[in-house]
Amino acid sequence: xxxxxxxxxxxxxxxxxxxxxxxxxxxxxxxxxxxxxxxxxxxxxxxxxxxxxxxxxxxxxxxxxxxxxxxxxxxxxxxxxxxxxxxxxxxxxxxxxxxxxxxxxxxxxxxxxxxxxxxxxxxxxxxxxxxxxxxxxxxxxxxxxxxxxxxxxxxxxxxxxxxxxxxxxxxxxxxxxxxxxxxxxxxxxxxxxxxxxxxxxxxxxxxxxxxxxxxxxxxxxxxxxxxxxxxxxxxxxxxxxxxxxxxxxxxxxxxxxxxxxxxxxxxxxxxxxxxxxxxxxxxxxxxxxxxxxxxxxxxxxxxxxxxxxxxxxxxxxxxxxxxxxxxxxxxxxxxxxxxxxxxxxxxxxxxxxxxxxxxxxxxxxxxxxxxxxxxxxxxxxxxxxxxxxxxxxxxxxxxxxxxxxxxxxxxxxxxxxxxxxxxxxxxxxxxxxxxxxxxxxxxxxxxxxxxxxxxxxxxxxxxxxxxxxxxxxxxxxxxxxxxxxxxxxxxxxxxxxxxxxxxxxxxx
Amino acid sequence: xxxxxxxxxxxxxxxxxxxxxxxxxxxxxxxxxxxxxxxxxxxxxxxxxxxxxxxxxxxxxxxxxxxxxxxxxxxxxxxxxxxxxxxxxxxxxxxxxxxxxxxxxxxxxxxxxxxxxxxxxxxxxxxxxxxxxxxxxxxxxxxxxxxxxxxxxxxxxxxxxxxxxxxxxxxxxxxxxxxxxxxxxxxxxxxxxxxxxxxxxxxxxxxxxxxxxxxxxxxxxxxxxxxxxxxxxxxxxxxxxxxxxxxxxxxxxxxxxxxxxxxxxxxxxxxxxxxxxxxxxxxxxxxxxxxxxxxxxxxxxxxxxxxxxxxxxxxx
Numbered sequence: 001x002x003x004x005x006x007x008x009x010x011x012x013x014x015x016x017x018x019x020x021x022x023x024x025x026x027x028x029x030x031x032x033x034x035x036x037x038x039x040x041x042x043x044x045x046x047x048x049x050x051x052x053x054x055x056x057x058x059x060x061x062x063x064x065x066x067x068x069x070x071x072x073x074x075x076x077x078x079x080x081x082x083x084x085x086x087x088x089x090x091x092x093x094x095x096x097x098x099x100x101x102x103x104x105x106x107x108x109x110x111x112x113x114x115x116x117x118x119x120x121x122x123x124x125x126x127x128x129x130x131x132x133x134x135x136x137x138x139x140x141x142x143x144x145x146x147x148x149x150x151x152x153x154x155x156x157x158x159x160x161x162x163x164x165x166x167x168x169x170x171x172x173x174x175x176x177x178x179x180x181x182x183x184x185x186x187x188x189x190x191x192x193x194x195x196x197x198x199x200x201x202x203x204x205x206x207x208x209x210x211x212x213x214x215x216x217x218x219x220x221x222x223x224x225x226x227x228x229x230x231x232x233x234x235x236x237x238x239x240x241x242x243x244x245x246x247x248x249x250x251x252x253x254x255x256x257x258x259x260x261x262x263x264x265x266x267x268x269x270x271x272x273x274x275x276x277x278x279x280x281x282x283x284x285x286x287x288x289x290x291x292x293x294x295x296x297x298x299x300x301x302x303x304x305x306x307x308x309x310x311x312x313x314x315x316x317x318x319x320x321x322x323x324x325x326x327x328x329x330x331x332x333x334x335x336x337x338x339x340x341x342x343x344x345x346x347x348x349x350x351x352x353x354x355x356x357x358x359x360x361x362x363x364x365x366x367x368x369x370x371x372x373x374x375x376x377x378x379x380x381x382x383x384x385x386x387x388x389x390x391x392x393x394x395x396x397x398x399x400x401x402x403x404x405x406x407x408x409x410x411x412x413x414x415x416x417x418x419x420x421x422x423x424x425x426x427x428x429x430x431x432x433x434x435x436x437x438x439x440x441x442x443x444x445x446x447x448x449x450x451x452x453x454x455x456x457x458x459x460x461x462x463x464x465x466x467x468x469x470x471x472x473x474x475x476x477x478x479x480x481x482x483x484x485x486x487x488x489x490x491x492x493x494x495x496x497x498x499x500x501x502x503x504x505x506x507x508x
Numbered sequence: 509x510x511x512x513x514x515x516x517x518x519x520x521x522x523x524x525x526x527x528x529x530x531x532x533x534x535x536x537x538x539x540x541x542x543x544x545x546x547x548x549x550x551x552x553x554x555x556x557x558x559x560x561x562x563x564x565x566x567x568x569x570x571x572x573x574x575x576x577x578x579x580x581x582x583x584x585x586x587x588x589x590x591x592x593x594x595x596x597x598x599x600x601x602x603x604x605x606x607x608x609x610x611x612x613x614x615x616x617x618x619x620x621x622x623x624x625x626x627x628x629x630x631x632x633x634x635x636x637x638x639x640x641x642x643x644x645x646x647x648x649x650x651x652x653x654x655x656x657x658x659x660x661x662x663x664x665x666x667x668x669x670x671x672x673x674x675x676x677x678x679x680x681x682x683x684x685x686x687x688x689x690x691x692x693x694x695x696x697x698x699x700x701x702x703x704x705x706x707x708x709x710x711x712x713x714x715x716x717x718x719x720x721x722x723x724x725x726x727x728x729x730x731x732x733x734x735x736x737x738x739x740x741x742x743x744x745x746x747x748x749x750x751x752x753x754x755x756x757x758x759x760x761x762x763x764x765x766x767x768x769x770x771x772x773x774x775x776x777x778x779x780x781x782x783x784x785x786x787x788x789x790x791x792x793x794x795x796x797x798x799x800x801x802x803x804x805x806x807x808x809x810x811x812x813x814x815x816x817x818x819x820x821x822x823x824x
Contacts, residue, residue, distance in 0.1 A: 074709065074711075075711045086709075089703075090703065090705055090706040090709050091703060091706055092695075092698055092699040092702040092703045092706050092707075092769065093702040093703065093768055093769065093770070094698050094701075094702055094768065094769050094770040094771075095695055095698045095699070095702070099695055100706075103695065103699070103706065103707075103710040103712075104692070104707075104710040104711050104712050105710075106692055106695065112691075113686065113690040113691060114689075114690045114691060114692065114695070116690075142768075142770070
């Protein structure tokens with residue numbers, strides 16, 4: 001039996017307005033890859049940050065080498081050999097690889113100047129230990145590929161002589177081949193007795209690298225299981241917390257006429273290749289795919305954020321091309337974007353103002369606006385969407401993620417577009433709010449809206465969609481209808497990963 | 509292999525250097541006296557104060573900022589040194605005190621920018637006005653005088669036919685270059701512009717770093733002020749108005765990016781020389797000064813637009 005390096009007991013972490021972690025236990029053994037899994041907002045990254053010393057838990061204790069530790073910031077955790085390999089890269093672009101690895105721990109010459117030669121030598125040694133000697137440690141980080149940058153991150157982590165390494169969604173930005181080489185590295189680290197915490201929600205990866213899995217849901221630990229002792233289905237059920245069919249409600253309704261159709265759509269960046277999709281009124285169409293498959297990019301083409309290189313867009317069978325978002329809105333397209341903070345909401349403005357942001361011209365065709373009327377509209381939507389707030393004059397930044405997303409929805413509902421694109425509509429919001437948003441999407445479809453839904457969470461796409469397009473590296477590789485044999489997470493997941501179509505769809 | 513390394517070296521030459529050569533060739537065709545050692549020396553002397561100031565501005569631009577108070581700091585130094593000297597303080601001591609003052613001004617700039625998370629151009633614009641007012645208050649709006657032999661030592665002693673003041677600029681260049689390339693502080697400056705989170709995660713305080721950088725630029729502005737004083741031999745409250753923008757332009761021309769902590773102080777030399785050579789050349793060939801600003805402005809805009817276009821192309 002391997003030695004237990006790290007133990008966390010009864011960890012509770014509070015954030016304003018929510019319990020991010022509630023009495024969670026976790027332990028890690030030498031030479032083990034322990035996967036933390038859960039939906040967005042389940043608390044996996046929060047737990048990782050508590051272990052790393054980036055967050056202080058309100059309750060509970062962490063034991064390292066059978067010794068209770070209380071970290072005051074990541075630096076103290078680092079000193080014990082607990083290091084993170086971050087999801088977003090924490091490298092300085094225009095200094096050398098070696099300088100990045102030894103940032104703030106630079107070797108110096110007798111004169112007090114940086115000893116580039118020695119740092120480069122040491123960095124080279126680290127790179128060799130990772131079998132990455134092809135990376136020039138003198139070159140600027142900016143010139144490296146994403147995968148190479150990740151290797152630099154790992155080398156940097158290794159330079160601290162770690163006992164515990166935390167990987168937070170490390171494969172999110174990597175291509176398949178790069179993922180393979182990352183996993184090879186993780187296996188090597190494991191053999192050296194390093195304990196690895198691996199935060200991820202990509203189930204396909206788990207059997208490849210994991211030893212044990214801890215499932216979190218809404219900040220509560222559900223279970224820790226051995227990787228072999230658990231099927232994907234059981235995992236999903238534990239993550240979601242109930243039978244999937246109860247979360248997603250879909251009313252059967254008629255699909256009438258094609259609202260939006262694209263033909264061989266391409267963009268300039270090569271992220272969208274010959275995409276032909278269609279959505280009918282009353283239909284919810286899902287687009288599934290891995291991160292980087294081109295789903296968001298497709299939405300951006302439809303909404304006029306990025307220019308179309310070639311191909312056609314038909315709205316109500318009329319050939320139109322949204323040139324810019326304003327244009328798209330005029331054509332009756334609404335986008336509930338992935339990043340509501342960046343694109344969806346004016347966070348510093350009131351709920352009321354955000355609610356009417358798009359429909360302002362519709363509500364007030366004349367020059368003047370009336371605050372009274374704005375408030376009336378906002379109050380109406382607050383009631384209809386059950387936005388939890390004391391006043392519609394509050395700034396949106398004070399709302400929780402779920403309620404912010406409801407304001408985005410209110411904004412579009414008050415404008416009443418015919419076509420709605422949902423890009424990761426439930427990212428970072430809790431399950432209760434998710435269910436309300438699903439309910440709302442269903443109602444919108446029943447009212448005859450055409451809905452395109454993009455999501456990384458397969459259960460969500462499968463639960464809500466009438467039809468699913470599967471995207472892989474910019475192309476639509478398959479289309480699967482609800483009710484078909486292939487309409488399940490295994491076969492859709494496999495196609496997302498591999499990019500191969502199954503049986504050709506008869507109708508086309 | 510050899511060819512390859514030649515290509516690599518060519519790649520490292522900033523585009524502004526080519527522009528410089530082209531412009532020198534154009535001017536030398538337009539006027540046969542243009543290419544002379546004495547004219548070249550003139551350009552060097554004329555560009556020295558701006559050159560020094562631009563080295564400081566480059567450090568600020570590397571942190572994704574601009575310090576608009578640097579010109580005002582130069583003017584202030586000329587005035588303040590004379591002000592102190594008139595009241596009996598030894599000139600050299602007054603110079604030291606003035607440099608300490610500009611370092612302090614820089615530190616305050618850095619503090620406001622870093623702690624208040626205020627866009628640098630706004631914070632330093634405020635400071636520019638404050639410093640300008642102080643200079644005008646100290647002098648009641650006119651030039652002030654204090655005669656000393658020291659000025660001439662700086663401007664007229666020559667080493668290898670080149671005046672001492674140019675060597676001061678060389679020394680400042682070496683210092684800034686070493687700081688940027690060979691010290692932790694310099695590494696952190698690149699970090700401030702490139703990825704502040706990376707600094708914070710490595711246990712470096714971005715706030716302290718920014719304060720240090722602005723103070724460093726302030727110190728360099730102080731040196732530029734001393735050189736200016738020696739050239740004009742008087743305290744002039746508005747002598748360096750607008751230099752901060754010329755310094756930004758020279759920095760950008762030299763290939764330092766306003767966006768991501770990319771570039772360095774070597775390119776800035778070419779940037780300053782380009783601006784100065786155009787000014788000088790226009791004088792030599794007899795273009796009226798009212799057109800000169802428009803021409804220089806156009807060249808700066810063109811350089812920045814070309815840079816932006818290249819960057820956008822590279823992205824696509």
